Structure formats: structure tokens, C-alpha cells
Amino acid sequence: MSSTPFSETAYHLDDETLRERLDALRPIPRISVQAFCETPEVAGVIEAAGADRRMSKAHLRVHTGGIRAAAEHYASAPTPNLVILESQFAPAELLAELDTLAEVCDPGSKVVVVGHCNDVSLYRELTRRGISEYVLAPISLSELVGLVSQLFAAPDAAPLGRSVGFVGAKGGVGSSTVSHNVAWSIGKLFASDVVLADLDLPFGTANINFDKDPAQGVAEAVFSADRLDEVFLDRLLAKCADHLSLLAAPSTLERTYDFEPEAFTPLIEAAQRGTPSVVLDLPHAWNDWTRSVLQRIDEIVIVATPDLANLRNAKNLVDTLKRLRPNDVPPRLVLNQTGMPKRPEIDPQEFAEPLGLAPLATIAFDPAVFGTAANTGRMVCEAEPKHPSVEAFAEIAHAVTGRNPAKRAQKSARSGLFGLMRRR
Structure with a gap:
């Protein structure tokens, strides 16, 4: 589905409106972004977004595989400022997969989930847990750049550094x-x-x-x-x-x-x-x-x-x-x-x-x-x-x-992904 019931998010707008908004946005700062994608369509959009002039300072890498691949990768590597995760799981499985990621995530990283399930209750549960945004696939280049800009370059955004x-x-x-x-x-x-x-x-x-x-x-x-x-x-x-x-x-x-x-x-x-x-x-x-x-x-x-x-x-x-x-x-x-x-x-x-x-x-x-x-x-x-x-x-x-030098030995004592991420 290309539409969304989530009135809480302002990202699913027509491309012309989004381009008008993006023209007024400030450049995205020197953040590190890593994406884990399950479909070539989403991966292609994210790779194309990396070439947008607003993201010229950002360091972007796109990996194949979804949440499980991210958990394996971050078991021995630091998490970036922004992690984008594509998942085709149903809501219950998606939440379970995110909980496994909590054990290897560094504090302070923001997470965006690109899902394939049009479920407002899932959206609310993810935001309750601290997920920065849940967007529905397919996602356009302008939507993605606008989302990242809102997270890191909006006037009311918290200082990045x-x-x-x-x-x-x-x-x-x-x-x-x-x-x-x-x-x-x-x-x-x-x-x-x-x-x-x-x-x-x-x-x-x-x-x-x-x-x-x-x-x-x-x-x-x-x-x-x-x-x-x-x-x-x-x-x-x-x-x-x-x-x-x-x-x-x-x-x-x-x-x-x-x-x-x-x-x-x-x-x-x-x-x-x-x-x-x-x-x-x-x-x-x-x-x-x-x-x-x-x-x-x-x-x-x-x-x-x-x-x-x-x-x-x-x-x-x-x-x-x-x-x-x-x-x-x-x-x-x-x-x-x-x-x-x-x-x-x-x-x-x-x-x-x-x-x-x-x-x-x-x-x-x-x-x-x-x-x-x-x-x-x-x-x-x-x-x-x-x-x-x-x-x-x-x-x-x-x-x-605030990063953990011994991820493999550490187990999270908290439930939910961002209980760990919020700790400093």
C-alpha cells in the first residue's frame, strides 16, 4: 500500500508538496547513516537519497538484509547516528526482532523503520518504544530526505553533537x-x-x-x-x-x-x-x-x-x-x-x-x-x-x-529497543 492512516506523521504527502518543503530545509549535518534493506526498491531509493545535495555531508551505507542482519552487524560494530531498517514482518514478529537489536545498539542512535504493514497500532507501539519514525513502503526519495532532515536539521531538533x-x-x-x-x-x-x-x-x-x-x-x-x-x-x-x-x-x-x-x-x-x-x-x-x-x-x-x-x-x-x-x-x-x-x-x-x-x-x-x-x-x-x-x-x-566497547559480553536488562538507547 502506498497510503498511510498515520495522522501523526507528515511525510506521506504528494511529491510536489514535499519538494516545496525540502527547498526550505537546511542541509543535513555530518551524520552517519546505515540502512538494512530487504527489497531492492527501498535500497535503491535510499542509495539515490545519498546523492541528494541536502545529504552531501552525510556518510551513507546501504546493506542487504533487515533487522537480523543489523543485529549481527552491530554486535561487533558501532551504531551510526541513524539506522534505517526495512522489515516485511508482521507486527508481532517485527517487535520481537527489534527487541533482539537492543542488546547491540549504542546509546543515542535514532532508528527509522520502513515497514510493509499498514497498522496504526504498530506505529503507536513503535513510537512508544522510542522509534524515531515508522513509514510505509514504498517510500519516495523526497519522503526519505524530508524525514532525515526533520530528524536532524529541523529548527526545533535537539543538537546533534x-x-x-x-x-x-x-x-x-x-x-x-x-x-x-x-x-x-x-x-x-x-x-x-x-x-x-x-x-x-x-x-x-x-x-x-x-x-x-x-x-x-x-x-x-x-x-x-x-x-x-x-x-x-x-x-x-x-x-x-x-x-x-x-x-x-x-x-x-x-x-x-x-x-x-x-x-x-x-x-x-x-x-x-x-x-x-x-x-x-x-x-x-x-x-x-x-x-x-x-x-x-x-x-x-x-x-x-x-x-x-x-x-x-x-x-x-x-x-x-x-x-x-x-x-x-x-x-x-x-x-x-x-x-x-x-x-x-x-x-x-x-x-x-x-x-x-x-x-x-x-x-x-x-x-x-x-x-x-x-x-x-x-x-x-x-x-x-x-x-x-x-x-x-x-x-x-x-x-x-557513551559507547559500549564490549558489546558481545553485554546483555540488556531492559525490555524494548530504546530503553538501552536512552541510557547514558
């Missing part, structure tokens, strides 16, 4: 190195787009670490906040890898960089509207704008080395951030440069105890590997893929994005 800030408890602890490698790992591990913003405008090193020398970057974004949108932001980004883009710091002392408390808010909001992950490399400083950024972002990672000065500073940061963010998760702690020869160190457990935090990761001191990577403009993950720190960066990447 999750913002993560890295800050050092003390200067020289390697917070920038950790943030750069984690940003690279997120893009590599999850095939999900990342924007890395170097907010240390006078002394930032991201351009050196990635061997890039862009003419514009974060300074232009901040000083042009009144006209900052996704299109303007795109012009400032430097491509560092398939899924990683950089907003580089000017790294010059030709002027001072004094900002109002909310100076970086438009930049962060614009980046979050268009990119799944926004990683902020914050300077070791305490002023109005750094305090404001740390108060507003989704996740904070404090990088420290295990000595007394770092412990004092980390304790001050943790206590202050808990007061500023009483309803948010506490900051994460990463211990870096541990095991430095001849340097007295505080045991990691003793360091973490007064902070009330368990270290998310501990990275050993290795100047040869880290120095070589920095001097050649590469990440440690690229230069030495088997280095122990690579696993640490992966653990941090999984934690700050």
Missing part, C-alpha cells in the same frame, strides 16, 4: 596531546565525524600536531560570532582525516585574546548542530570564558600527572565544577605521563581518592613515541598503532561518547 572539553590540571601535563588523539580515535573507531577546536588561541598546537597550516580557524569563528552558522563554520574547518576536521588556533602573539564569558557559545552551538562529536582543547587558564565553557559543555576530562601540585589543582577543579554543574556527571580523570624516571609520584589510587573519581585511563610516560609522533605531525594511533596508549585513547573515546 556532544561536546567534550579537555583541560589540564597544570601546564605541561599533555592535555592537548590527549585531546587530539582522542578526537582522532573517535573518528577512526566509530566512523563518525568530529570537530576538534583548539581554544588555546595564542599557543595552540593542534595545527602542528596534525601538520596543518590553515589560513583561518577558531579566531575567525569567535570574532565573527554575529554571522556564524554551519555554512560559515564549514569554510573555517581544515580536514585532518576522513572523519576529523580541525578549527585551528592562530598561535600568534600579534594581539591579545581577551573574551567575554559567552564568546565561545555561538561557536560550540554551531559545531554541535552539524557534527556528532565536538572536542574542545582548552588552555590551562581560569577566566570568565573558560569557566563559562566548562560550565556549559556536556563532558569534561581533566588531565593530570601524579604529583602534589596536580592533585591540588585537580581537587579545586573538581569541587568547583561540581558546584557549577550540580545536575551533570562529574568530570573524568586521566592520569598522563606516569612512570617518569626519577620523578617521585603519587600512587594513582591515592591521587584519585580525594577527588572522588576513578581514573578513566592511565597513560605511561614515553617521550620517544609521543615526541616522534608530534614532530612528524601524526597521532600516536597512526605512528604506533600497537602502543599501549592507543588502547587508553580508545577507552576515553568510548566513555565520552
Whole structure:
């Protein structure tokens, strides 16, 4: 059937009306989309949608097979921002199949089901469980693009991206190195787009670490906040890898960089509207704008080395951030440069105890590997893929994005597909 009884959805309109609507829609952001199709007709429409100009930034892959194929695939792979599932099952079987998918789905993914059963009660049950949309096959290209646009680019849509800030408890602890490698790992591990913003405008090193020398970057974004949108932001980004883009710091002392408390808010909001992950490399400083950024972002990672000065500073940061963010998760702690020869160190457990935090990761001191990577403009993950720190960066990447690194061992204790997806 090509008609639908679902008054709740606005997608089954005539093509001319849909084209008029699509002309007014904003471009779809840098989302990852994967479809699992049971019929060549639906697969063909989805593949054609990937060529639409509104989806030029999206990463789309189409697989054969329906929900069962998706469950097998995601048992060992991360789920994208959007999963499109075609199913020819009757309602009871379709719901049962979706429940099996819950065990392997990462949090935060949206799911659209393309079904062949014209049943309003099924639609209501799916939306009750958290399915983003149920549409009836056959679906047109304009319907599909309009649906994705409504989910991710509508003015009232929730921000796509999750913002993560890295800050050092003390200067020289390697917070920038950790943030750069984690940003690279997120893009590599999850095939999900990342924007890395170097907010240390006078002394930032991201351009050196990635061997890039862009003419514009974060300074232009901040000083042009009144006209900052996704299109303007795109012009400032430097491509560092398939899924990683950089907003580089000017790294010059030709002027001072004094900002109002909310100076970086438009930049962060614009980046979050268009990119799944926004990683902020914050300077070791305490002023109005750094305090404001740390108060507003989704996740904070404090990088420290295990000595007394770092412990004092980390304790001050943790206590202050808990007061500023009483309803948010506490900051994460990463211990870096541990095991430095001849340097007295505080045991990691003793360091973490007064902070009330368990270290998310501990990275050993290795100047040869880290120095070589920095001097050649590469990440440690690229230069030495088997280095122990690579696993640490992966653990941090999984934690700050809310992804599960051990899917095969995890079983969902909740019923329904999106009980698991809503958990963070």
C-alpha cells in the first residue's frame, strides 16, 4: 500500500508538496547513516537519497538484509547516528526482532523503520518504544530526505553533537596531546565525524600536531560570532582525516585574546548542530570564558600527572565544577605521563581518592613515541598503532561518547529497543 492512516506523521504527502518543503530545509549535518534493506526498491531509493545535495555531508551505507542482519552487524560494530531498517514482518514478529537489536545498539542512535504493514497500532507501539519514525513502503526519495532532515536539521531538533572539553590540571601535563588523539580515535573507531577546536588561541598546537597550516580557524569563528552558522563554520574547518576536521588556533602573539564569558557559545552551538562529536582543547587558564565553557559543555576530562601540585589543582577543579554543574556527571580523570624516571609520584589510587573519581585511563610516560609522533605531525594511533596508549585513547573515546566497547559480553536488562538507547 502506498497510503498511510498515520495522522501523526507528515511525510506521506504528494511529491510536489514535499519538494516545496525540502527547498526550505537546511542541509543535513555530518551524520552517519546505515540502512538494512530487504527489497531492492527501498535500497535503491535510499542509495539515490545519498546523492541528494541536502545529504552531501552525510556518510551513507546501504546493506542487504533487515533487522537480523543489523543485529549481527552491530554486535561487533558501532551504531551510526541513524539506522534505517526495512522489515516485511508482521507486527508481532517485527517487535520481537527489534527487541533482539537492543542488546547491540549504542546509546543515542535514532532508528527509522520502513515497514510493509499498514497498522496504526504498530506505529503507536513503535513510537512508544522510542522509534524515531515508522513509514510505509514504498517510500519516495523526497519522503526519505524530508524525514532525515526533520530528524536532524529541523529548527526545533535537539543538537546533534556532544561536546567534550579537555583541560589540564597544570601546564605541561599533555592535555592537548590527549585531546587530539582522542578526537582522532573517535573518528577512526566509530566512523563518525568530529570537530576538534583548539581554544588555546595564542599557543595552540593542534595545527602542528596534525601538520596543518590553515589560513583561518577558531579566531575567525569567535570574532565573527554575529554571522556564524554551519555554512560559515564549514569554510573555517581544515580536514585532518576522513572523519576529523580541525578549527585551528592562530598561535600568534600579534594581539591579545581577551573574551567575554559567552564568546565561545555561538561557536560550540554551531559545531554541535552539524557534527556528532565536538572536542574542545582548552588552555590551562581560569577566566570568565573558560569557566563559562566548562560550565556549559556536556563532558569534561581533566588531565593530570601524579604529583602534589596536580592533585591540588585537580581537587579545586573538581569541587568547583561540581558546584557549577550540580545536575551533570562529574568530570573524568586521566592520569598522563606516569612512570617518569626519577620523578617521585603519587600512587594513582591515592591521587584519585580525594577527588572522588576513578581514573578513566592511565597513560605511561614515553617521550620517544609521543615526541616522534608530534614532530612528524601524526597521532600516536597512526605512528604506533600497537602502543599501549592507543588502547587508553580508545577507552576515553568510548566513555565520552557513551559507547559500549564490549558489546558481545553485554546483555540488556531492559525490555524494548530504546530503553538501552536512552541510557547514558
